[in-house]
Amino acid sequence: MKNGRILIMTSVQAEKEAVLRGLKDDRVDVVLAGVGPVAAAINTMKALTANTYELVINAGIAGGFSGRADIGSLVIASEIVCADLGAESPEGFLSMDELGIGSSTRIEVDEGLVHAISSALSRDGQDVQRAPILTLSKVTGTEETTVELMVREPEAAAEAMEGYGVACAAQEYNLPVLEIRAISNAVGPRDREAWRIKDALQSLESASKVFMEVL
Numbered sequence: 001m002k003n004g005r006i007l008i009m010t011s012v013q014a015e016k017e018a019v020l021r022g023l024k025d026d027r028v029d030v031v032l033a034g035v036g037p038v039a040a041a042i043n044t045m046k047a048l049t050a051n052t053y054e055l056v057i058n059a060g061i062a063g064g065f066s067g068r069a070d071i072g073s074l075v076i077a078s079e080i081v082c083a084d085l086g087a088e089s090p091e092g093f094l095s096m097d098e099l100g101i102g103s104s105t106r107i108e109v110d111e112g113l114v115h116a117i118s119s120a121l122s123r124d125g126q127d128v129q130r131a132p133i134l135t136l137s138k139v140t141g142t143e144e145t146t147v148e149l150m151v152r153e154p155e156a157a158a159e160a161m162e163g164y165g166v167a168c169a170a171q172e173y174n175l176p177v178l179e180i181r182a183i184s185n186a187v188g189p190r191d192r193e194a195w196r197i198k199d200a201l202q203s204l205e206s207a208s209k210v211f212m213e214v215l
């Protein structure tokens with residue numbers, strides 16, 4: 001990976017600036033994905049059409065599931081999971097995989113890279129874990145949905161809104177994809193005042209300093 005170009009997609013400008021403050025590497029382009037999986041997929045495709053890359057990373061802030069990921073900590077996706085594409089049924093949510101239609105809603109990541117980055121961040125003293133990260137088109141805002149997601153995805157540590165879109169675009173180009181998130185809020189009943197966006201952006205900046213040493 002040491003010579004290849006890397007595309008980092010962030011949803012908003014504040015995340016882009018945090019990543020750019022952290023990394024000083026001219027092999028990297030940081031591009032805005034927009035909010036949500038559709039905008040993220042379209043904008044990642046555009047970037048991949050315009051330039052040649054060897055790795056795609058979705059970086060940003062996220063909600064952490066209570067008891068699984070603390071505010072300010074980092075989660076690196078061990079798997080990128082689209083958690084709201086499928087069908088409801090009286091027995092519960094059915095994913096595309098369970099329905100047997102469409103493409104898989106679970107996207108694999110490069111395990112070697114995930115391991116190398118999380119080890120480097122841990123050595124640097126950062127609070128980091130590897131776990132599935134969910135992509136949803138809307139921010140979870142009720143206790144009921146939070147519990148349903150935590151039961152359905154018992155290993156998931158975080159939710160955000162772009163990872164699956166970025167990953168689908170990377171897949172189209174047969175490129176490895178990573179998702180790295182700094183936790184800004186607990187997933188749960190809507191309380192926008194409690195979001196610690198500044199703390200999460202600081203974690204994202206610190207993480208960016210370290211993970212580029214590995215790549």
Ligand SMILES: O=C(O)c1cccc(C(=O)CC[C@H]2O[C@@H](n3cnc4c(=O)[nH]cnc43)[C@H](O)[C@@H]2O)c1
Nearest residue numbers: 011035036061062063139140159160161162187192
């Ligand atoms: O104020 C709101 O309710 C609101 C609605 C939609 C988006 C936002 C953002 O500011 C989100 C920006 C960005 O952050 C990620 N994010 C952060 N926390 C969560 C979460 O708990 N659940 C899902 N996504 C989250 C997401 O990737 C957004 O792009 C605010």
